[in-house]
Amino acid sequence: MAKIEIKIEGEDIESIIRDFDKLFERNKEEIGKILRMLAEEIIEVIEDRKIIDRGADIYIKLNRAINWRYKQQK
Numbered sequence: 001m002a003k004i005e006i007k008i009e010g011e012d013i014e015s016i017i018r019d020f021d022k023l024f025e026r027n028k029e030e031i032g033k034i035l036r037m038l039a040e041e042i043i044e045v046i047e048d049r050k051i052i053d054r055g056a057d058i059y060i061k062l063n064r065a066i067n068w069r070y071k072q073q074k
Contacts, residue, residue: 008016024031045051
């Protein structure tokens with residue numbers, strides 16, 4: 001597991017942003033790889049069957065509750 005430690009001492013926000021910009025410019029390919037990897041993991045989580053089933057159950061219950069309340073108000 002990688003550990004990232006960032007310390008900010010005696011710097012103003014403008015110079016910190018410039019330094020981050022330089023860091024990102026020098027490491028575009030690596031940052032792109034990291035972002036793609038994170039995106040793939042996020043998609044896997046979203047597509048997880050249990051999550052989809054649970055979301056469907058919640059949607060059905062919510063829809064029924066809205067319809068019931070609408071009928072009560074008529």
